[in-house]
Amino acid sequence: MGRLFGTDGVRGVANADLTAELALGLSVAAAHVLAAAGTFDGHRPVAVVGRDPRASGEFLEAAVVAGLASAGVDVLRVGVLPTPAIAYLTGSLGADLGVMLSASHNAMPDNGIKFLARGGHKLADELENRIEETYQAHAAGQPWDRPTGAGVGRVTTYDEGFDKYVAHLIGVLPNRLDGLKVVIDGAHGAAARVSPEAFARAGAEVITIGTDPDGLNINDGYGSTHLEKLCAAVVEHGADLGVAHDGDADRCLAVDATGAEVDGDQILAVLALAMRDAGALRQDTVVATVMSNLGFKLAMEREGVALVQTAVGDRYVLEEMKRSGFALGGEQSGHVIVLDHATTGDGTLTGLLLAARVAATGRSLAELAGVMERLPQILINVPDVDKSRAATSPELRIAITDAERELGATGRVLLRPSGTEPLVRVMVEAADIEQARTVAGRLADVVKSALG
Structure with a gap:
């Protein structure tokens, strides 16, 4: 058996690479490893479990819930919500771990499992390795230690997660979005309900595309990897801007009023200056990867903002932010991390903050994004x-x-x-x-x- 965990959890073709048996076994292994690591501190553990709308997420969620409960973990099922919502709820509800079922921007046949530690943080590599080793030891014949009677976990549907997460998003905005017209492309994914609701509650006039998930159409011609329809919709409706998410909504790309794409580097530049002006950009520093456009680096130098660059991958950006105490980081692909308000990239939050900057300044997104010139x-x-x-x-x-x-x-x-x-x-x-x-x-x- 090859290594199961990649750079972002366990991912593969659902029911071929990623089976119900594997999902159940990994969940039991995660409960055993985290308990052995002292994560649960001797109390009955609680897990938050969510998913994106893929059809395969239905049976995989059932397997994960069964595995956790069989290992003595109480489960809060929150249904279809973005990855950053699961991270937020894991922290805000004081849960001991979170589980998200999603393959992000991958095509529908794929799915994935991502485990989150207490507080909504990604598991350390060492813990992922131990979970995998524990799972493989069981697959080789080592029996589980199984609770019985009152020791088994209880499963509860937690319907309040949607409103709790949206309220959190609205609560961190520096200003309302009244007067803005925004087109949102939900990629037929996990943000199909959340993002339009958040923008509307913040005061924007909202037009939606890619917000009718049927379990089979996630990322199919819509979302941050397919911006053509969003570009056209923004121009057609005379919108101020458009926002596109990927399948699990941990990333955001944008479109200005002319229909021109605004990538992650440009979004990061706009937010860096907004946070600097508000005194929220700690050490006047932003973190990005070595793949960021040189135009971003030159713009930050001109604006007096320091740039720290990491290896490619949002996990490396996040590690550097935590290590050095920085508040903002991201990637060209649209993973933007605002560490004061999220433990991971949050596409809805990113879009809201971008729109808030447009509303607060009265300047167009094209003008704001023009702070940097994207070099070929x-x-x-x-x-x-x-x-x-x-x-x-x-x-x-x-x-x-x-x-x-x-x-x-x-x-x-x-x-x-x-x-x-x-x-x-x-x-x-x-x-x-x-x-x-x-x-x-x-x-x-x-x-x-x-x-x-």
């Missing part, structure tokens, strides 16, 4: 090479040095071995797209010859 960025994946030698190849090192010299201060080169595939990613930014394309093509050729 060319990304080439070079497959079937020995990625392990990417950092040590003398030929490649010389080529990179020559490219950086050619690009100067307004360009950038990044070579990154893929974490999951036998390929190397070549990314080049430059003020001129043709120069970026030429340099990237040349470097890709060197990667092929040096590492092939």
Whole structure:
């Protein structure tokens, strides 16, 4: 059996890779490991369990609930809610763990299980490893220690989760959204009800697309990975902006009134300046990954905001924010973390804060996002090479040095071995797209010859 936990929980094709048996077993293992780790402190544990609207989430939720209850965990079933809602409820209800069933932006046949620790925080890698080891030991024949009688967990439907989460979102907004017209694309996913309700309660006029989940249509032509329909809807309705979520609504991308896309870097830039002006940007610093556009870095330098960059992945952004006490971080993909109000990326919160900045300043989203200029960025994946030698190849090192010299201060080169595939990613930014394309093509050729 290969490793089950990836960078964001356990994910795979539902009922093929991710079966009911696996979901049940992992839930029992999680209860045993967390109890052994002292997480429950000797009391009867409580878990919050939620899911996105995928059809497979129905049977997987039943399996997770059964596994937890059989291990002596009381379960609060909150139904279809975003991942950040499960994280928030886990913390606000004082639960000992949370479980979210979702495969985020993946296509409908996939699903996933993500465990959250007390407070709504992602489990440490060491705990995930122990859960996996415990599960595999049981699969190899080691019996569970099973409670009986009054020791088994009780299962309760918690209908208040929706309103409690929406109230939290409204409560952290710095100002209302009265006068704004907003189009929301819910990706037929977990935010299909939550996001429109939150924007409406905040005072915005709301138009919706992608908000009719049927269990089979999540992410299908809608959401943050398919912005075309949102761009068209914003222009058609004369809206001030549009907001798009992914399947579990932990990310947000936007569209301005002209129908132009506003990516995660631009959203992060707008929120960084809003928080700086409000005195909420601790140490006047924002955290982003090395894949953030060079235009973002240049804009932050011009505005006097420090930038700390991490490896690619929102988990690394969050780790740096916690370690250094920073308040804001995110990724180009739209994962934005406002740590004072959320323990994970929260797409609805991000969209609300973005709209609040438009309402407060009276400036258009296009004008606000114009604080940074997105430099042309060319990304080439070079497959079937020995990625392990990417950092040590003398030929490649010389080529990179020559490219950086050619690009100067307004360009950038990044070579990154893929974490999951036998390929190397070549990314080049430059003020001129043709120069970026030429340099990237040349470097890709060197990667092929040096590492092939």
